[in-house]
Amino acid sequence: MTAVPLIANSPAEPRLVMPGGKVAIIAPVDGDTRLAQEYRAQGWRCVAVRLGGGHAPAPGHLPHRSGYGEEFVHDEGLRHTLERLRVSEVTSVVAGSHRGVALADRLAAELDLAGNDPATSWLRTDRGVQAAALRDAGLSAPRTLSTSSLTQALKWAGFCGMDRFVLASADSAVPLEPALCRTTTELRDAWERLRAEAPRHTDDPEFVVQEHVPGARYLIDTVSGPVERHPVVVGLWRETLTEDGLHQRTDAVPGTDPHARSLKQFALRALPVLGIGLGPARLHVALAPGSGATLLRAQAYVQEGPTGPLHGHACDPVRAAATADVAGLVRPVALPRRFTTRMTLAAGDDGFVDARVLRRLRSLPAVAHVCPGLTAGAPVRRTVDEASSPGHVVLDGQDRRTVEDTYRSIRLMETGGLYAGA
Incomplete structure (x- = not known):
């Protein structure tokens, strides 16, 4: 079998990875085996490393049925996990969720495998640190205060004199929607709500208060392989929110869009500032007329595209991430x-x-596609955030008018009988 050279954590020290390798997926989301499926489809084997507090396979459970050939829990320290991975002869280590980013960086470095620098993991996980790093590098990011003190947050918001500001968990991967605040009373209420909800998603006790950045919202999915390490944009999406910050729709941005080029260029400038030299990333960006792109937050682990694996490679960051790791490089994606x-x-x-x-x-x-939860007779609640939404629908077509007509028809159905009794 022929070895393929690649660049490891230290560019001065090339390492070798064999085709038909084995990947350790750190802290995969329970029940989500999509990334493992993509690796297996390309001839690689998979090991799931779950964090302490997770679950090991039940007695009699066959690991391959869960999507992995092997599973174990990282609950006996770094040395024990490293030994397990050496015995398993893994050739790659990747994060399976935001909880796995820092550990994946550390394990890859200790095993002399390709990975991002573990000394800068916080750049890839903390909103406040990300904003400061980009501003220091001359790129646009919102003014930000990181704090665990409501008193400090109130003082800073008042001192800055912002008409609108945003409160969010400092952890860039927490799925809770940032709270848009206009007054200190709204900030107090949002603080109490997030303080109660955030611990279910993160151990980080800090929050960020940021200036509200106007403009259209975009998601930029990128990936880079371990040989060339040239990031490629594999998905570009525009998000539309209500005035209260509720999600309405996410649209794939076609290559003909006038903003596609500038957004790609911004992403390629931001990635090295965030220490993302390898693997997948998702940048959340605001684009205001006349002022260019501003980074809102970044995440450095693979995530499903907004429409799932329904529409091919161009909008499938999970498949792109696995392919980049297996092949060592990424081909340009249209x-x-x-x-x-x-x-x-x-x-x-x-x-x-x-x-x-x-x-x-x-x-x-x-x-x-209609999400599985939207079934006849299913109960619905009044929608106050994305978590309380009845579900989602994916629209697709070669003609924009057909998609837009369908979108409007569904919105009319929502007020005209789709939710009986509402």
């Missing part, structure tokens, strides 16, 4: 020419899903 939208549904009140209207929705011409 952004799609189709029009693809993920719309988040919203109920005006409590109720249940009407079967007749749901059948009409499913028959609309651009509907490509």
Whole structure:
């Protein structure tokens, strides 16, 4: 078998990885084996390393049924986990979620495998640190205070005199929506709400207060392989929110979009500042007219694209990440020419899903996928955030008008009987 040279943590020390290797996926999301499936489809074996407090395979459980050939829990210290991985002869270490980023960096370095510098893991996980790093590098990021003190947050917001500001967990991967605040009362209320909810997603006790950045929101998915380490944009999406910050829709940005080039260039400048030289990343960016792109937060682990694995490589960051690791490099990806939208549904009140209207929705011409939870008779709550949404629908087509007509039809259905009793 022929070895393939690659660049490891230290560019001065090349290492070798064999084709048909084995990847350790650190802290994978329970029940999500998509990344492992993509590696296995390309001839690699997979090891799941779960964090302490997770679950080991139950007695009699066959690991391959969970999507992995091997599983164990990282609960006996770094030395023990390193020994397990050496015995398993892993050739790559990747994060399976935000909780695995720092540990994956450390394990890869200790095993002399390709990875990002563990000394800068905090650049890839902390909103406040990310904002400071980009501003120091001459790139745009919002003014930010990192703090665990509500008193400090209130003082800073008042001192800056901002009309609107945002409160969020300092952990850049926490899925809770940032709270848009206009007054100190709103900031107090948001602080108490996030302080109660954030511990379910992160151990980081800090929050960030940031100036509100106007403009369109974009998601930029990138990946780079261990041989050339040239990042490639593999997905570009525009998000549309309500005035209150609720998600409405996410649209795939076609290559013909006038902002696609500038957003790609911004991403390629920001990645090295954040210490992301290898593997997948997702940048959340605001683009205001006349002022260019501003980084809101960055995440350095693979995530499913907004529409899932439904529409091929151009919008499939999971497949792209596995392919880059296996092949060692990334081929340029053409952004799609189709029009693809993920719309988040919203109920005006409590109720249940009407079967007749749901059948009409499913028959609309651009509907490509309806989330499994949207079923006839399913209860719905009044939508106040993405977590309380009845679900989502993916629209897809070669004609923009058809997609937009379908989108408008579904919004009319939401106020015209889709949620019976609402």
